[in-house]
Amino acid sequence: MLWTVTKPAASGLYWLDDVHKNFYQQLFAGNAFDECFLDGFNGVLTSSAKTNEKFQAVFDGYNSLDEHLKSRIQEIYNSHVAYRACFSVINIEIAKPCEELREFWVKVKSLASYLYSTTLGLVCFKDACTEEADMDVHYEEYKQLNGVVCCFCGTEEMMEERDIEPEDGLELEDEKQWRASYDHYLPKKLYPFLSVDFDNLIPCCQKCNEKAKGETDVLLAGDVRTLSFYPYDDENTVQLEASLIQINEKLKMSVNVKDLNNEISAKAETWNRAFKVIPRVNQRLKNFNSSWLAPLFNGIDDVERGKFALEDEIRRCRRFQKKEREAFFKALCFGEVLTKSDDELKALLDSVSASYSGRRSL
Structure with a gap:
Protein backbone atom coordinates (compact mmCIF):
# COMPACT_ATOMS: atom_id res chain seq x y z
CA MET A 1 0.00 0.00 0.00
CA LEU A 2 1.11 3.57 -0.66
CA TRP A 3 -0.37 5.09 2.50
CA THR A 4 -2.16 4.07 5.70
CA VAL A 5 -5.95 4.50 5.73
CA THR A 6 -8.48 5.16 8.49
CA LYS A 7 -11.70 3.24 9.03
CA PRO A 8 -14.77 5.33 10.01
CA ALA A 9 -15.09 5.10 13.77
CA ALA A 10 -18.69 3.94 14.11
CA SER A 11 -21.40 2.33 12.00
CA GLY A 12 -24.29 -0.03 12.52
CA LEU A 13 -22.78 -2.03 9.67
CA TYR A 14 -20.15 -3.33 12.09
CA TRP A 15 -22.84 -5.06 14.14
CA LEU A 16 -23.35 -7.76 11.53
CA ASP A 17 -19.78 -8.94 12.05
CA ASP A 18 -20.51 -9.23 15.79
CA VAL A 19 -23.63 -11.25 14.97
CA HIS A 20 -21.75 -13.46 12.52
CA LYS A 21 -18.85 -14.27 14.84
CA ASN A 22 -21.08 -14.64 17.90
CA PHE A 23 -23.12 -17.19 15.96
CA TYR A 24 -20.07 -19.40 15.50
CA GLN A 25 -18.94 -18.98 19.08
CA GLN A 26 -22.37 -20.03 20.38
CA LEU A 27 -22.55 -22.85 17.83
CA PHE A 28 -19.20 -24.21 19.01
CA ALA A 29 -20.45 -23.97 22.60
CA GLY A 30 -23.28 -26.37 21.76
CA ASN A 31 -26.18 -23.91 22.07
CA ALA A 32 -29.54 -24.27 20.35
CA PHE A 33 -30.11 -22.37 17.10
CA ASP A 34 -32.24 -19.61 18.67
CA GLU A 35 -29.56 -19.06 21.31
CA CYS A 36 -26.84 -18.36 18.77
CA PHE A 37 -27.85 -14.78 17.96
CA LEU A 38 -27.36 -11.42 19.60
CA ASP A 39 -30.39 -9.60 20.95
CA GLY A 40 -32.28 -7.77 18.23
CA PHE A 41 -31.21 -9.98 15.35
CA ASN A 42 -34.18 -12.35 15.55
CA GLY A 43 -36.26 -9.74 13.73
CA VAL A 44 -33.84 -9.93 10.81
CA LEU A 45 -34.13 -13.72 10.72
CA THR A 46 -37.92 -13.46 10.75
CA SER A 47 -38.03 -10.84 7.98
CA SER A 48 -35.34 -12.40 5.79
CA ALA A 49 -36.08 -16.08 5.27
CA LYS A 50 -32.97 -16.47 3.12
CA THR A 51 -30.68 -15.10 5.85
CA ASN A 52 -32.30 -17.50 8.32
CA GLU A 53 -31.91 -20.37 5.85
CA LYS A 54 -28.19 -19.70 5.37
CA PHE A 55 -27.54 -19.65 9.13
CA GLN A 56 -29.67 -22.78 9.63
CA ALA A 57 -27.72 -24.65 6.94
CA VAL A 58 -24.45 -23.95 8.74
CA PHE A 59 -25.96 -24.86 12.12
CA ASP A 60 -27.31 -28.19 10.85
CA GLY A 61 -24.16 -28.94 8.86
CA TYR A 62 -21.91 -28.35 11.84
CA ASN A 63 -23.98 -30.54 14.15
CA SER A 64 -23.82 -33.39 11.64
CA LEU A 65 -20.01 -33.45 11.79
CA ASP A 66 -18.08 -35.84 13.99
CA GLU A 67 -16.11 -34.44 16.92
CA HIS A 68 -12.82 -34.46 15.05
CA LEU A 69 -14.19 -32.31 12.23
CA LYS A 70 -15.94 -30.00 14.67
CA SER A 71 -12.60 -29.41 16.36
CA ARG A 72 -11.01 -28.76 12.99
CA ILE A 73 -13.61 -26.11 12.10
CA GLN A 74 -13.08 -24.41 15.44
CA GLU A 75 -9.34 -24.40 14.77
CA ILE A 76 -9.88 -22.80 11.35
CA TYR A 77 -12.25 -20.20 12.81
CA ASN A 78 -9.80 -19.26 15.57
CA SER A 79 -6.97 -19.08 13.05
CA HIS A 80 -8.88 -16.81 10.67
CA VAL A 81 -10.31 -14.35 13.20
CA ALA A 82 -6.80 -13.78 14.58
CA TYR A 83 -5.68 -12.66 11.11
CA ARG A 84 -4.38 -9.23 12.06
CA ALA A 85 -1.31 -10.69 13.75
CA CYS A 86 -0.46 -12.63 10.58
CA PHE A 87 0.45 -9.59 8.48
CA SER A 88 3.72 -9.02 10.34
CA VAL A 89 4.46 -12.44 11.88
CA ILE A 90 5.58 -15.06 9.37
CA ASN A 91 5.52 -18.15 11.60
CA ILE A 92 1.78 -18.07 12.38
CA GLU A 93 0.12 -20.96 10.55
CA ILE A 94 -3.20 -20.31 8.82
CA ALA A 95 -5.52 -23.31 9.08
CA LYS A 96 -7.38 -24.54 5.99
CA PRO A 97 -10.36 -26.90 5.58
CA CYS A 98 -9.58 -30.49 4.71
CA GLU A 99 -11.35 -32.49 1.99
CA GLU A 100 -13.70 -34.03 4.57
CA LEU A 101 -15.04 -30.52 5.28
CA ARG A 102 -15.62 -29.60 1.65
CA GLU A 103 -19.43 -29.90 1.75
CA PHE A 104 -19.73 -28.02 5.05
CA TRP A 105 -17.28 -25.35 3.87
CA VAL A 106 -19.61 -24.59 0.95
CA LYS A 107 -22.35 -23.76 3.49
CA VAL A 108 -19.96 -21.54 5.46
CA LYS A 109 -18.98 -19.63 2.31
CA SER A 110 -22.59 -19.35 1.15
CA LEU A 111 -23.62 -17.76 4.45
CA ALA A 112 -20.63 -15.41 4.36
CA SER A 113 -21.34 -14.29 0.81
CA TYR A 114 -25.02 -13.71 1.47
CA LEU A 115 -24.41 -11.64 4.59
CA TYR A 116 -22.12 -9.31 2.63
CA SER A 117 -24.02 -9.20 -0.64
CA THR A 118 -27.54 -8.95 0.74
CA THR A 119 -28.15 -8.91 4.50
CA LEU A 120 -25.98 -5.81 5.01
CA GLY A 121 -28.32 -3.84 2.75
CA LEU A 122 -31.70 -5.19 3.86
CA VAL A 123 -34.18 -2.76 5.40
CA CYS A 124 -34.86 -5.20 8.24
CA PHE A 125 -31.15 -5.24 9.13
CA LYS A 126 -30.88 -1.45 9.05
CA ASP A 127 -33.99 -1.20 11.24
CA ALA A 128 -32.50 -3.62 13.76
CA CYS A 129 -29.29 -1.59 14.15
CA THR A 130 -29.00 0.98 16.90
CA GLU A 131 -26.67 3.10 14.70
CA GLU A 132 -26.96 4.12 11.07
CA ALA A 133 -26.15 1.17 8.81
CA ASP A 134 -25.92 2.51 5.29
CA MET A 135 -23.03 1.34 3.10
CA ASP A 136 -23.06 4.47 0.93
CA VAL A 137 -22.93 6.74 3.99
CA HIS A 138 -20.03 4.69 5.35
CA TYR A 139 -18.25 4.92 1.99
CA GLU A 140 -18.62 8.71 1.91
CA GLU A 141 -17.18 8.92 5.43
CA TYR A 142 -14.28 6.73 4.31
CA LYS A 143 -13.54 9.10 1.40
CA GLN A 144 -13.71 12.14 3.66
CA LEU A 145 -11.09 10.53 5.91
CA ASN A 146 -8.84 9.10 3.19
CA GLY A 147 -9.44 10.85 -0.11
CA VAL A 148 -10.79 9.28 -3.30
CA VAL A 149 -7.64 7.67 -4.76
CA CYS A 150 -6.97 3.95 -4.26
CA CYS A 151 -4.41 3.46 -1.48
CA PHE A 152 -3.05 0.31 -3.14
CA CYS A 153 -2.05 1.74 -6.53
CA GLY A 154 -2.45 5.53 -6.40
CA THR A 155 -3.36 5.56 -10.11
CA GLU A 156 -7.16 5.20 -10.03
CA GLU A 157 -10.07 6.48 -8.00
CA MET A 158 -11.88 4.03 -5.75
CA MET A 159 -14.86 2.16 -7.17
CA GLU A 160 -18.24 3.79 -6.83
CA GLU A 161 -21.60 2.04 -6.59
CA ARG A 162 -22.20 -1.17 -8.51
CA ASP A 163 -24.55 -4.15 -8.58
CA ILE A 164 -23.95 -6.46 -5.64
CA GLU A 165 -25.63 -9.83 -5.75
CA PRO A 166 -25.21 -13.24 -4.09
CA GLU A 167 -22.70 -15.48 -5.83
CA ASP A 168 -25.34 -18.20 -6.13
CA GLY A 169 -27.68 -15.84 -8.01
CA LEU A 170 -30.70 -13.70 -7.18
CA GLU A 171 -33.93 -15.30 -6.03
CA LEU A 172 -35.78 -12.45 -4.32
CA GLU A 173 -36.28 -8.85 -5.43
CA ASP A 174 -34.76 -7.39 -2.25
CA GLU A 175 -31.54 -9.31 -2.96
CA LYS A 176 -30.84 -6.94 -5.85
CA GLN A 177 -28.74 -4.08 -4.50
CA TRP A 178 -26.81 -1.16 -5.95
CA ARG A 179 -24.30 0.17 -3.46
CA ALA A 180 -20.70 1.06 -2.72
CA SER A 181 -18.24 -1.75 -3.22
CA TYR A 182 -15.38 -2.80 -0.95
CA ASP A 183 -12.45 -5.13 -1.43
CA HIS A 184 -12.18 -8.12 0.89
CA TYR A 185 -8.49 -7.73 1.66
CA LEU A 186 -8.47 -11.39 2.69
CA PRO A 187 -10.86 -12.91 0.11
CA LYS A 188 -14.18 -14.09 1.53
CA LYS A 189 -13.93 -17.32 -0.48
CA LEU A 190 -10.80 -18.20 1.48
CA TYR A 191 -11.66 -16.42 4.75
CA PRO A 192 -15.46 -16.56 4.97
CA PHE A 193 -15.52 -15.80 8.71
CA LEU A 194 -14.27 -12.30 7.77
CA SER A 195 -16.87 -11.56 5.09
CA VAL A 196 -18.54 -8.70 7.01
CA ASP A 197 -15.56 -7.73 9.15
CA PHE A 198 -14.97 -4.07 8.26
CA ASP A 199 -11.37 -4.38 9.42
CA ASN A 200 -11.05 -6.64 6.37
CA LEU A 201 -13.12 -4.46 4.03
CA ILE A 202 -11.10 -1.74 2.29
CA PRO A 203 -12.27 0.39 -0.64
CA CYS A 204 -10.01 0.29 -3.68
CA CYS A 205 -10.18 0.83 -7.44
CA GLN A 206 -11.70 -1.62 -9.88
CA LYS A 207 -8.34 -2.51 -11.42
CA CYS A 208 -6.89 -3.47 -8.04
CA ASN A 209 -10.00 -5.29 -6.85
CA GLU A 210 -11.14 -7.19 -9.90
CA LYS A 211 -8.43 -7.15 -12.57
CA ALA A 212 -5.27 -7.44 -10.47
CA LYS A 213 -5.90 -8.92 -7.03
CA GLY A 214 -9.07 -10.95 -7.50
CA GLU A 215 -8.93 -13.86 -5.04
CA THR A 216 -5.18 -13.53 -4.36
CA ASP A 217 -4.29 -14.40 -0.78
CA VAL A 218 -1.86 -11.81 0.63
CA LEU A 219 -0.91 -14.14 3.49
CA LEU A 220 -0.16 -17.22 1.42
CA ALA A 221 1.62 -17.77 -1.90
CA GLY A 222 0.69 -21.36 -2.59
CA ASP A 223 1.49 -22.99 0.73
CA VAL A 224 4.19 -20.47 1.66
CA ARG A 225 3.32 -17.90 4.34
CA THR A 226 3.95 -14.31 3.29
CA LEU A 227 4.03 -10.98 5.08
CA SER A 228 1.76 -8.18 3.94
CA PHE A 229 0.95 -4.56 4.63
CA TYR A 230 -2.21 -4.01 6.66
CA PRO A 231 -3.70 -0.68 5.53
CA TYR A 232 -5.58 0.10 8.76
CA ASP A 233 -2.58 -0.36 11.07
CA ASP A 234 0.72 -0.36 9.20
CA GLU A 235 2.55 2.95 9.53
CA ASN A 236 5.33 1.60 7.29
CA THR A 237 4.34 1.63 3.63
CA VAL A 238 5.93 0.44 0.41
CA GLN A 239 9.26 2.09 -0.37
Whole structure:
Protein backbone atom coordinates (compact mmCIF):
# COMPACT_ATOMS: atom_id res chain seq x y z
CA MET A 1 0.00 0.00 0.00
CA LEU A 2 1.11 3.57 -0.66
CA TRP A 3 -0.37 5.09 2.50
CA THR A 4 -2.16 4.07 5.70
CA VAL A 5 -5.95 4.50 5.73
CA THR A 6 -8.48 5.16 8.49
CA LYS A 7 -11.70 3.24 9.03
CA PRO A 8 -14.77 5.33 10.01
CA ALA A 9 -15.09 5.10 13.77
CA ALA A 10 -18.69 3.94 14.11
CA SER A 11 -21.40 2.33 12.00
CA GLY A 12 -24.29 -0.03 12.52
CA LEU A 13 -22.78 -2.03 9.67
CA TYR A 14 -20.15 -3.33 12.09
CA TRP A 15 -22.84 -5.06 14.14
CA LEU A 16 -23.35 -7.76 11.53
CA ASP A 17 -19.78 -8.94 12.05
CA ASP A 18 -20.51 -9.23 15.79
CA VAL A 19 -23.63 -11.25 14.97
CA HIS A 20 -21.75 -13.46 12.52
CA LYS A 21 -18.85 -14.27 14.84
CA ASN A 22 -21.08 -14.64 17.90
CA PHE A 23 -23.12 -17.19 15.96
CA TYR A 24 -20.07 -19.40 15.50
CA GLN A 25 -18.94 -18.98 19.08
CA GLN A 26 -22.37 -20.03 20.38
CA LEU A 27 -22.55 -22.85 17.83
CA PHE A 28 -19.20 -24.21 19.01
CA ALA A 29 -20.45 -23.97 22.60
CA GLY A 30 -23.28 -26.37 21.76
CA ASN A 31 -26.18 -23.91 22.07
CA ALA A 32 -29.54 -24.27 20.35
CA PHE A 33 -30.11 -22.37 17.10
CA ASP A 34 -32.24 -19.61 18.67
CA GLU A 35 -29.56 -19.06 21.31
CA CYS A 36 -26.84 -18.36 18.77
CA PHE A 37 -27.85 -14.78 17.96
CA LEU A 38 -27.36 -11.42 19.60
CA ASP A 39 -30.39 -9.60 20.95
CA GLY A 40 -32.28 -7.77 18.23
CA PHE A 41 -31.21 -9.98 15.35
CA ASN A 42 -34.18 -12.35 15.55
CA GLY A 43 -36.26 -9.74 13.73
CA VAL A 44 -33.84 -9.93 10.81
CA LEU A 45 -34.13 -13.72 10.72
CA THR A 46 -37.92 -13.46 10.75
CA SER A 47 -38.03 -10.84 7.98
CA SER A 48 -35.34 -12.40 5.79
CA ALA A 49 -36.08 -16.08 5.27
CA LYS A 50 -32.97 -16.47 3.12
CA THR A 51 -30.68 -15.10 5.85
CA ASN A 52 -32.30 -17.50 8.32
CA GLU A 53 -31.91 -20.37 5.85
CA LYS A 54 -28.19 -19.70 5.37
CA PHE A 55 -27.54 -19.65 9.13
CA GLN A 56 -29.67 -22.78 9.63
CA ALA A 57 -27.72 -24.65 6.94
CA VAL A 58 -24.45 -23.95 8.74
CA PHE A 59 -25.96 -24.86 12.12
CA ASP A 60 -27.31 -28.19 10.85
CA GLY A 61 -24.16 -28.94 8.86
CA TYR A 62 -21.91 -28.35 11.84
CA ASN A 63 -23.98 -30.54 14.15
CA SER A 64 -23.82 -33.39 11.64
CA LEU A 65 -20.01 -33.45 11.79
CA ASP A 66 -18.08 -35.84 13.99
CA GLU A 67 -16.11 -34.44 16.92
CA HIS A 68 -12.82 -34.46 15.05
CA LEU A 69 -14.19 -32.31 12.23
CA LYS A 70 -15.94 -30.00 14.67
CA SER A 71 -12.60 -29.41 16.36
CA ARG A 72 -11.01 -28.76 12.99
CA ILE A 73 -13.61 -26.11 12.10
CA GLN A 74 -13.08 -24.41 15.44
CA GLU A 75 -9.34 -24.40 14.77
CA ILE A 76 -9.88 -22.80 11.35
CA TYR A 77 -12.25 -20.20 12.81
CA ASN A 78 -9.80 -19.26 15.57
CA SER A 79 -6.97 -19.08 13.05
CA HIS A 80 -8.88 -16.81 10.67
CA VAL A 81 -10.31 -14.35 13.20
CA ALA A 82 -6.80 -13.78 14.58
CA TYR A 83 -5.68 -12.66 11.11
CA ARG A 84 -4.38 -9.23 12.06
CA ALA A 85 -1.31 -10.69 13.75
CA CYS A 86 -0.46 -12.63 10.58
CA PHE A 87 0.45 -9.59 8.48
CA SER A 88 3.72 -9.02 10.34
CA VAL A 89 4.46 -12.44 11.88
CA ILE A 90 5.58 -15.06 9.37
CA ASN A 91 5.52 -18.15 11.60
CA ILE A 92 1.78 -18.07 12.38
CA GLU A 93 0.12 -20.96 10.55
CA ILE A 94 -3.20 -20.31 8.82
CA ALA A 95 -5.52 -23.31 9.08
CA LYS A 96 -7.38 -24.54 5.99
CA PRO A 97 -10.36 -26.90 5.58
CA CYS A 98 -9.58 -30.49 4.71
CA GLU A 99 -11.35 -32.49 1.99
CA GLU A 100 -13.70 -34.03 4.57
CA LEU A 101 -15.04 -30.52 5.28
CA ARG A 102 -15.62 -29.60 1.65
CA GLU A 103 -19.43 -29.90 1.75
CA PHE A 104 -19.73 -28.02 5.05
CA TRP A 105 -17.28 -25.35 3.87
CA VAL A 106 -19.61 -24.59 0.95
CA LYS A 107 -22.35 -23.76 3.49
CA VAL A 108 -19.96 -21.54 5.46
CA LYS A 109 -18.98 -19.63 2.31
CA SER A 110 -22.59 -19.35 1.15
CA LEU A 111 -23.62 -17.76 4.45
CA ALA A 112 -20.63 -15.41 4.36
CA SER A 113 -21.34 -14.29 0.81
CA TYR A 114 -25.02 -13.71 1.47
CA LEU A 115 -24.41 -11.64 4.59
CA TYR A 116 -22.12 -9.31 2.63
CA SER A 117 -24.02 -9.20 -0.64
CA THR A 118 -27.54 -8.95 0.74
CA THR A 119 -28.15 -8.91 4.50
CA LEU A 120 -25.98 -5.81 5.01
CA GLY A 121 -28.32 -3.84 2.75
CA LEU A 122 -31.70 -5.19 3.86
CA VAL A 123 -34.18 -2.76 5.40
CA CYS A 124 -34.86 -5.20 8.24
CA PHE A 125 -31.15 -5.24 9.13
CA LYS A 126 -30.88 -1.45 9.05
CA ASP A 127 -33.99 -1.20 11.24
CA ALA A 128 -32.50 -3.62 13.76
CA CYS A 129 -29.29 -1.59 14.15
CA THR A 130 -29.00 0.98 16.90
CA GLU A 131 -26.67 3.10 14.70
CA GLU A 132 -26.96 4.12 11.07
CA ALA A 133 -26.15 1.17 8.81
CA ASP A 134 -25.92 2.51 5.29
CA MET A 135 -23.03 1.34 3.10
CA ASP A 136 -23.06 4.47 0.93
CA VAL A 137 -22.93 6.74 3.99
CA HIS A 138 -20.03 4.69 5.35
CA TYR A 139 -18.25 4.92 1.99
CA GLU A 140 -18.62 8.71 1.91
CA GLU A 141 -17.18 8.92 5.43
CA TYR A 142 -14.28 6.73 4.31
CA LYS A 143 -13.54 9.10 1.40
CA GLN A 144 -13.71 12.14 3.66
CA LEU A 145 -11.09 10.53 5.91
CA ASN A 146 -8.84 9.10 3.19
CA GLY A 147 -9.44 10.85 -0.11
CA VAL A 148 -10.79 9.28 -3.30
CA VAL A 149 -7.64 7.67 -4.76
CA CYS A 150 -6.97 3.95 -4.26
CA CYS A 151 -4.41 3.46 -1.48
CA PHE A 152 -3.05 0.31 -3.14
CA CYS A 153 -2.05 1.74 -6.53
CA GLY A 154 -2.45 5.53 -6.40
CA THR A 155 -3.36 5.56 -10.11
CA GLU A 156 -7.16 5.20 -10.03
CA GLU A 157 -10.07 6.48 -8.00
CA MET A 158 -11.88 4.03 -5.75
CA MET A 159 -14.86 2.16 -7.17
CA GLU A 160 -18.24 3.79 -6.83
CA GLU A 161 -21.60 2.04 -6.59
CA ARG A 162 -22.20 -1.17 -8.51
CA ASP A 163 -24.55 -4.15 -8.58
CA ILE A 164 -23.95 -6.46 -5.64
CA GLU A 165 -25.63 -9.83 -5.75
CA PRO A 166 -25.21 -13.24 -4.09
CA GLU A 167 -22.70 -15.48 -5.83
CA ASP A 168 -25.34 -18.20 -6.13
CA GLY A 169 -27.68 -15.84 -8.01
CA LEU A 170 -30.70 -13.70 -7.18
CA GLU A 171 -33.93 -15.30 -6.03
CA LEU A 172 -35.78 -12.45 -4.32
CA GLU A 173 -36.28 -8.85 -5.43
CA ASP A 174 -34.76 -7.39 -2.25
CA GLU A 175 -31.54 -9.31 -2.96
CA LYS A 176 -30.84 -6.94 -5.85
CA GLN A 177 -28.74 -4.08 -4.50
CA TRP A 178 -26.81 -1.16 -5.95
CA ARG A 179 -24.30 0.17 -3.46
CA ALA A 180 -20.70 1.06 -2.72
CA SER A 181 -18.24 -1.75 -3.22
CA TYR A 182 -15.38 -2.80 -0.95
CA ASP A 183 -12.45 -5.13 -1.43
CA HIS A 184 -12.18 -8.12 0.89
CA TYR A 185 -8.49 -7.73 1.66
CA LEU A 186 -8.47 -11.39 2.69
CA PRO A 187 -10.86 -12.91 0.11
CA LYS A 188 -14.18 -14.09 1.53
CA LYS A 189 -13.93 -17.32 -0.48
CA LEU A 190 -10.80 -18.20 1.48
CA TYR A 191 -11.66 -16.42 4.75
CA PRO A 192 -15.46 -16.56 4.97
CA PHE A 193 -15.52 -15.80 8.71
CA LEU A 194 -14.27 -12.30 7.77
CA SER A 195 -16.87 -11.56 5.09
CA VAL A 196 -18.54 -8.70 7.01
CA ASP A 197 -15.56 -7.73 9.15
CA PHE A 198 -14.97 -4.07 8.26
CA ASP A 199 -11.37 -4.38 9.42
CA ASN A 200 -11.05 -6.64 6.37
CA LEU A 201 -13.12 -4.46 4.03
CA ILE A 202 -11.10 -1.74 2.29
CA PRO A 203 -12.27 0.39 -0.64
CA CYS A 204 -10.01 0.29 -3.68
CA CYS A 205 -10.18 0.83 -7.44
CA GLN A 206 -11.70 -1.62 -9.88
CA LYS A 207 -8.34 -2.51 -11.42
CA CYS A 208 -6.89 -3.47 -8.04
CA ASN A 209 -10.00 -5.29 -6.85
CA GLU A 210 -11.14 -7.19 -9.90
CA LYS A 211 -8.43 -7.15 -12.57
CA ALA A 212 -5.27 -7.44 -10.47
CA LYS A 213 -5.90 -8.92 -7.03
CA GLY A 214 -9.07 -10.95 -7.50
CA GLU A 215 -8.93 -13.86 -5.04
CA THR A 216 -5.18 -13.53 -4.36
CA ASP A 217 -4.29 -14.40 -0.78
CA VAL A 218 -1.86 -11.81 0.63
CA LEU A 219 -0.91 -14.14 3.49
CA LEU A 220 -0.16 -17.22 1.42
CA ALA A 221 1.62 -17.77 -1.90
CA GLY A 222 0.69 -21.36 -2.59
CA ASP A 223 1.49 -22.99 0.73
CA VAL A 224 4.19 -20.47 1.66
CA ARG A 225 3.32 -17.90 4.34
CA THR A 226 3.95 -14.31 3.29
CA LEU A 227 4.03 -10.98 5.08
CA SER A 228 1.76 -8.18 3.94
CA PHE A 229 0.95 -4.56 4.63
CA TYR A 230 -2.21 -4.01 6.66
CA PRO A 231 -3.70 -0.68 5.53
CA TYR A 232 -5.58 0.10 8.76
CA ASP A 233 -2.58 -0.36 11.07
CA ASP A 234 0.72 -0.36 9.20
CA GLU A 235 2.55 2.95 9.53
CA ASN A 236 5.33 1.60 7.29
CA THR A 237 4.34 1.63 3.63
CA VAL A 238 5.93 0.44 0.41
CA GLN A 239 9.26 2.09 -0.37
CA LEU A 240 9.67 2.93 -4.05
CA GLU A 241 12.33 4.56 -6.18
CA ALA A 242 12.22 6.15 -9.62
CA SER A 243 14.97 5.81 -12.21
CA LEU A 244 15.55 7.99 -15.28
CA ILE A 245 18.12 6.40 -17.56
CA GLN A 246 19.17 6.72 -21.18
CA ILE A 247 18.37 3.80 -23.50
CA ASN A 248 19.20 4.08 -27.20
CA GLU A 249 19.45 7.88 -27.06
CA LYS A 250 16.09 8.14 -25.28
CA LEU A 251 15.45 8.78 -21.60
CA LYS A 252 13.31 6.14 -19.93
CA MET A 253 11.56 6.60 -16.58
CA SER A 254 10.65 3.59 -14.45
CA VAL A 255 9.76 2.83 -10.84
CA ASN A 256 10.58 -0.16 -8.68
CA VAL A 257 10.49 -1.34 -5.10
CA LYS A 258 13.57 -0.42 -3.09
CA ASP A 259 15.64 -3.46 -2.19
CA LEU A 260 15.80 -3.01 1.59
CA ASN A 261 16.09 -6.71 2.44
CA ASN A 262 13.81 -6.37 5.45
CA GLU A 263 10.19 -6.78 6.53
CA ILE A 264 9.06 -3.80 4.45
CA SER A 265 10.60 -5.37 1.33
CA ALA A 266 8.84 -8.68 2.04
CA LYS A 267 5.52 -6.88 2.42
CA ALA A 268 6.19 -4.84 -0.71
CA GLU A 269 6.77 -8.04 -2.67
CA THR A 270 3.35 -9.29 -1.58
CA TRP A 271 1.80 -5.92 -2.45
CA ASN A 272 3.15 -6.08 -5.98
CA ARG A 273 2.23 -9.76 -6.34
CA ALA A 274 -1.35 -9.03 -5.37
CA PHE A 275 -2.00 -5.68 -7.04
CA LYS A 276 0.61 -5.75 -9.86
CA VAL A 277 1.22 -2.03 -9.41
CA ILE A 278 4.82 -1.83 -10.67
CA PRO A 279 4.12 -3.23 -14.17
CA ARG A 280 0.93 -1.15 -14.39
CA VAL A 281 2.77 2.08 -13.55
CA ASN A 282 5.76 1.34 -15.76
CA GLN A 283 3.42 0.74 -18.67
CA ARG A 284 2.11 4.27 -18.16
CA LEU A 285 5.64 5.65 -17.84
CA LYS A 286 6.47 4.64 -21.38
CA ASN A 287 4.86 8.00 -22.22
CA PHE A 288 6.46 9.88 -19.30
CA ASN A 289 8.31 12.42 -21.46
CA SER A 290 5.32 13.34 -23.61
CA SER A 291 2.48 12.92 -21.10
CA TRP A 292 3.98 14.15 -17.81
CA LEU A 293 7.22 16.00 -18.41
CA ALA A 294 6.41 17.92 -21.58
CA PRO A 295 3.30 19.71 -20.22
CA LEU A 296 5.27 20.73 -17.11
CA PHE A 297 8.26 22.08 -19.07
CA ASN A 298 6.27 23.64 -21.91
CA GLY A 299 7.42 27.23 -22.42
CA ILE A 300 10.38 26.88 -20.06
CA ASP A 301 13.88 27.13 -21.51
CA ASP A 302 15.84 28.05 -18.38
CA VAL A 303 17.23 25.36 -16.05
CA GLU A 304 16.48 27.30 -12.85
CA ARG A 305 12.89 27.88 -13.93
CA GLY A 306 12.70 24.20 -14.78
CA LYS A 307 13.86 23.28 -11.27
CA PHE A 308 11.32 25.64 -9.75
CA ALA A 309 8.54 24.09 -11.84
CA LEU A 310 9.59 20.60 -10.71
CA GLU A 311 9.76 21.57 -7.04
CA ASP A 312 6.39 23.32 -7.19
CA GLU A 313 4.72 20.35 -8.90
CA ILE A 314 6.26 17.87 -6.45
CA ARG A 315 4.83 19.85 -3.53
CA ARG A 316 1.44 20.05 -5.21
CA CYS A 317 1.36 16.34 -6.02
CA ARG A 318 2.31 15.33 -2.50
CA ARG A 319 -0.48 17.52 -1.16
CA PHE A 320 -3.05 15.99 -3.50
CA GLN A 321 -1.81 12.38 -3.79
CA LYS A 322 -4.96 11.05 -2.10
CA LYS A 323 -7.28 13.19 -4.19
CA GLU A 324 -5.70 13.14 -7.65
CA ARG A 325 -4.89 10.11 -9.76
CA GLU A 326 -1.18 9.47 -10.39
CA ALA A 327 -0.09 12.38 -8.17
CA PHE A 328 1.89 10.01 -5.92
CA PHE A 329 3.93 8.71 -8.86
CA LYS A 330 4.31 12.12 -10.46
CA ALA A 331 5.92 13.40 -7.27
CA LEU A 332 8.21 10.35 -7.20
CA CYS A 333 9.25 10.67 -10.84
CA PHE A 334 9.66 14.45 -10.86
CA GLY A 335 11.83 14.05 -7.78
CA GLU A 336 14.09 11.78 -9.83
CA VAL A 337 14.26 14.36 -12.65
CA LEU A 338 15.27 16.97 -10.10
CA THR A 339 18.37 14.93 -9.19
CA LYS A 340 19.80 15.33 -12.70
CA SER A 341 22.63 17.69 -13.51
CA ASP A 342 22.03 21.10 -15.05
CA ASP A 343 23.29 19.83 -18.42
CA GLU A 344 20.87 16.89 -18.30
CA LEU A 345 17.98 19.15 -17.34
CA LYS A 346 18.89 21.54 -20.16
CA ALA A 347 18.80 18.64 -22.62
CA LEU A 348 15.34 17.69 -21.34
CA LEU A 349 14.10 21.28 -21.71
CA ASP A 350 15.48 21.48 -25.24
CA SER A 351 13.83 18.17 -26.09
CA VAL A 352 10.46 19.41 -24.85
CA SER A 353 10.88 22.71 -26.70
CA ALA A 354 11.70 20.86 -29.94
CA SER A 355 8.71 18.59 -29.43
CA TYR A 356 6.30 21.49 -29.05
CA SER A 357 7.89 23.41 -31.92
CA GLY A 358 7.28 20.41 -34.12
CA ARG A 359 3.64 20.34 -33.09
CA ARG A 360 3.12 24.04 -33.81
CA SER A 361 4.65 23.69 -37.28
CA LEU A 362 2.21 21.01 -38.33
